[in-house]
Amino acid sequence: MADEEAEQERLSGGGGGCVAELQRLGERLQELERQLRESRGPAVDAATEYCQQLCQTLLEYAEKWKTSEDPLPLLEVYTVAIQSYVKARPYLTSECENVALVLERLALSCVELLLCLPVELSDKQWEQFQALVQVAHEKLMENGSCELHFLATLAQETGVWKNPVLCTILSQEPLDKDKGSHPGHHITFSRHVSLGSSWL
Numbered sequence: 001m002a003d004e005e006a007e008q009e010r011l012s013g014g015g016g017g018c019v020a021e022l023q024r025l026g027e028r029l030q031e032l033e034r035q036l037r038e039s040r041g042p043a044v045d046a047a048t049e050y051c052q053q054l055c056q057t058l059l060e061y062a063e064k065w066k067t068s069e070d071p072l073p074l075l076e077v078y079t080v081a082i083q084s085y086v087k088a089r090p091y092l093t094s095e096c097e098n099v100a101l102v103l104e105r106l107a108l109s110c111v112e113l114l115l116c117l118p119v120e121l122s123d124k125q126w127e128q129f130q131a132l133v134q135v136a137h138e139k140l141m142e143n144g145s146c147e148l149h150f151l152a153t154l155a156q157e158t159g160v161w162k163n164p165v166l167c168t169i170l171s172q173e174p175l176d177k178d179k180g181s182h183p184g185h186h187i188t189f190s191r192h193v194s195l196g197s198s199w200l
Helices: 002-012 016-038 043-062 072-091 097-116 123-142 149-155 164-171 185-195
Strands: none
Touching (some): 016 043, 043 072, 072 123, 123 149
């Protein structure tokens, strides 16, 4: 928990109020994970309840900041949620369709926010974000969850607008197969654009 709080403070730049809110968010998500882990009911019911509570909690915290004025706190909310989900994933059954859907929507919301940032993250902030996403993606892949693939691919570049596939899509140029693009990139990005801000 202490490591997560330190990570949040580094990403936020040390804003006291924001860090306090993120710590409270982390504690609430940790409690949701505990309830999931200790649940004795049907696995599908426990996973459904976790996903519903996670979405409700994130919506509550997402409304605390106006994206147009200061989008970074919302990005931090998403990264805290991703970290929490990674810890909870081993206890979530794939028989619950919401398990994959929640992570997919969370990743798409994160991508949307990154694309809408008025200024790019500093090199230090981007490197911290890169490390967090890559670790999360690798751990989720161990449980067969690949919903962070597109976000992890973006995070491999030196900046969100440096991804060659994304730049090709936005410029409406023919996609060069030799660039090593993933066949799901265009589909995923198109779905992201059509979803817009419908989730978070």
